[in-house]
Amino acid sequence: xxxxxxxxxxxxxxxxxxxxxxxxxxxxxxxxxxxxxxxxxxxxxxxxxxxxxxxxxxxxxxxxxxxxxxxxxxxxxxxxxxxxxxxxxxxxxxxxxxxxxxxxxxxxxxxxxxxxxxxxxxxxxxxxxxxxxxxxxxxxxxxxxxxxxxxxxxxxxxxxxxxxxxxxxxxxxxxxxxxxxxxxxxxxxxxxxxxxxxxxxxxxxxxxxxxxxxxxxxxxxxxxxxxxxxxxxxxxxxxxxxxxxxxxxxxxxxxxxxxxxxxxxxxxxxxxxxxxxxxxxxxxxxxxxxxxxxxxxxxxxxxxxxxxxxxxxxxxxxxxxxxxxxxxxxxxxxxxxxxxxxxxxxxxxxxxxxxxxxxxxxxxxxxx
Ligand SMILES: Cc1ncc(COP(=O)(O)O)c(C=O)c1O
Numbered sequence: 001x002x003x004x005x006x007x008x009x010x011x012x013x014x015x016x017x018x019x020x021x022x023x024x025x026x027x028x029x030x031x032x033x034x035x036x037x038x039x040x041x042x043x044x045x046x047x048x049x050x051x052x053x054x055x056x057x058x059x060x061x062x063x064x065x066x067x068x069x070x071x072x073x074x075x076x077x078x079x080x081x082x083x084x085x086x087x088x089x090x091x092x093x094x095x096x097x098x099x100x101x102x103x104x105x106x107x108x109x110x111x112x113x114x115x116x117x118x119x120x121x122x123x124x125x126x127x128x129x130x131x132x133x134x135x136x137x138x139x140x141x142x143x144x145x146x147x148x149x150x151x152x153x154x155x156x157x158x159x160x161x162x163x164x165x166x167x168x169x170x171x172x173x174x175x176x177x178x179x180x181x182x183x184x185x186x187x188x189x190x191x192x193x194x195x196x197x198x199x200x201x202x203x204x205x206x207x208x209x210x211x212x213x214x215x216x217x218x219x220x221x222x223x224x225x226x227x228x229x230x231x232x233x234x235x236x237x238x239x240x241x242x243x244x245x246x247x248x249x250x251x252x253x254x255x256x257x258x259x260x261x262x263x264x265x266x267x268x269x270x271x272x273x274x275x276x277x278x279x280x281x282x283x284x285x286x287x288x289x290x291x292x293x294x295x296x297x298x299x300x301x302x303x304x305x306x307x308x309x310x311x312x313x314x315x316x317x318x319x320x321x322x323x324x325x326x327x328x329x330x331x332x333x334x335x336x337x338x339x340x341x342x343x344x345x346x347x348x349x350x351x352x353x354x355x356x357x358x359x360x361x362x363x364x365x366x367x368x
Contacts, residue, residue, distance in 0.1 A: 003355040005348075010262040010329065011280040013344040017351050019256035020238060021053065027220065027237050028057035036224045039063050039082055041215060041235030044338045046363035047347070048076030050238060061104070063215070063233045067095045068366025074103045076362070082213075083107045084134075084169065084233070086114050086142060092368075093121035100127050108169050110134040110144045115157050122162030129162060132169040132211060135198060137191035139174040146198045154202045154209070167211025167230070168202075170195055175219040177289040181248060188219030192226030199228065218247055218287070241337040242297045243287035252299060257347070258331040259296070259340065261314065263324055272324055274298075274306065274314035276332060279343060283309055284336040296332040306332070 005014065031038035040054045041063040051062050051073055061080030064070045070081045080103065087096055087107055099105050100122075109115045109131050122129045135150050136143030144150050150168065157165045172191035175184050192214055199209045214223040215233025217240070224232040236243075239257035240250045261276040286292045295306040295314065303322070308315045314332075318324055334340045341347070342364045349357035 005260065005350055005353050005355060006329070008260060008348055008355060010260050011276040012260045013257060013341070013347045014260050014331070014350045014355075015239070015257045015347045017349050017356065019254060020050070023238050023240065023254060023256060024050075024053050024057050027234060028054075028059065030221055031224070031232060032058060034225060036229065037231040039213070039215075039231055039233045040238070041065075041084070041233050042073060042363070043069060044235035044341065045238055046072075046341055046361050046366075047359050048073060048078070048362055049359050051076065051078055054238070060231075063235070064363075066366045066368060067092055067099065068368050069363040070099055070105065071095070072363040072366065074099060078103065080104045081106070082132075082233075084171070086110065086134075087118065088114060090121070093118065096129075097121065097125045097127065100129065106130040106132065106166065108132050108134040108142075109153070109157065109163075110136075110142050112153060112156055115153070115160060115163060119157075119160035119162035124162075127162060128164045130164050130166040131157060132167045132213060133157065133165070135168050135170045135195060137170045137172055137174075137194055138187065139171060141171070141173075143170060146194045147201060150198045151201045151205055154207055155205060158207050165207060165209075167209050167213060168195055168199055169211075169213040170215075171233075172214055172216050172219050172223050175216060175223075176243065176247065176287040179289055184218055184247065185222050188216075188222035189226060191219070192223040192229050196226055196228030217244060218249065236337060239337045239341075242333050242335045245297065245333065246286055246288045246292055252297060252333055255333045257337050257341065258299065258333055261330055261332055263326050263328045263330070264313075265326055266324065269320040270317055272304075272316050272318055274316055274330070274332070275312065276314045277312045278309040279311050280340070281306075281309060281314065281332065281334050282336065282339045282343065284334075284339060286335045294335075296334045299331040299333060301330065
């Protein structure tokens with residue numbers, strides 16, 4: 001394909017292959033240097049091509065949130081998948097059984113009712129499914145509380161015929177709202193420590209607890225350094241986004257995925273309309289505390305601010321004397337890249353100014 005970025009129509013999602021590869025290798029090197037297993041969350045990219053790059057760089061398997069995502073990655077040849085979401089209902093159990101015939105599948109449980117139903121379905125099919133107990137280290141989403149509640153659930157799971165307890169899992173995503181770098185660090189370390197303590201409590205009760213799994217991009221290089229953590233599951237790190245730039249984890253040049261946009265019009269001297277609205281950028285705010293205004297970072301234009309979005313319009317304030325003209329093109333680093341990827345059928349793979357490939361976002365829209 002001999003095409004240039006400037007040949008692409010907009011809005012388009014572009015991913016720079018060199019930055020992507022750098023990010024993948026960098027996290028793989030971090031995990032290897034710290035003796036931690038890497039199981040990246042593939043819901044960020046939803047593309048087998050990128051999953052393959054992660055596995056080739058040393059990841060032991062992939063994490064997903066949805067069975068539909070797991071099916072796409074197993075179809076593409078991935079043989080070890082963690083479904084990090086509570087699997088409830090007969091239809092999901094049926095699909096899980098089918099997946100177990102084709103790959104090593106692990107899942108999470110944070111409630112005894114979920115565990116019992118899962119155990120019943122699995123044992124009826126002659127399966128003993130590896131499960132981790134999900135622990136809430138502060139995000140207040142899924143997860144049983146650390147300490148005795150997690151231990152007691154693990155001990156109950158250990159007696160269920162269709163399940164095999166293999167460890168603990170947390171998503172320390174609350175670290176991103178903790179505040180500045182010091183607070184992020186303290187929150188990430190605290191999450192890792194409480195996980196290791198809980199694992200020790202379970203071991204003291206006589207149950208082997210081989211896996212202590214943590215995962216987030218903002219605290220990836222913090223939580224996983226706690227002695228006793230065995231696995232890390234960052235997702236966003238393949239691309240990074242404006243939230244990680246605001247957290248000062250990376251600079252914009254490490255953001256591999258961008259929305260290519262065009263100045264569609266300039267109704268007033270101080271307001272331009274980019275052709276990328278909520279259908280290209282999502283309306284997600286920045287994952288930082290306190291929140292930072294704007295719907296993305298317009299590369300090379302620090303004084304532009306995308307103030308508001310409608311579906312197809314990015315209403316952007318610019319200095320009245322800005323030389324921008326209708327038809328000009330810009331690259332936008334979104335606030336939160338994961339849901340942005342889910343909006344596009346394909347990404348354009350770029351290298352410098354060249355477009356070298358086009359990949360389908362194969363696991364997009366897999367809501368079940
Ligand atoms: C269970 C779980 N693990 C890992 C991650 C990866 O976190 P991040 O997107 O910060 O890399 C997520 C993200 O939502 C998650 O839900």
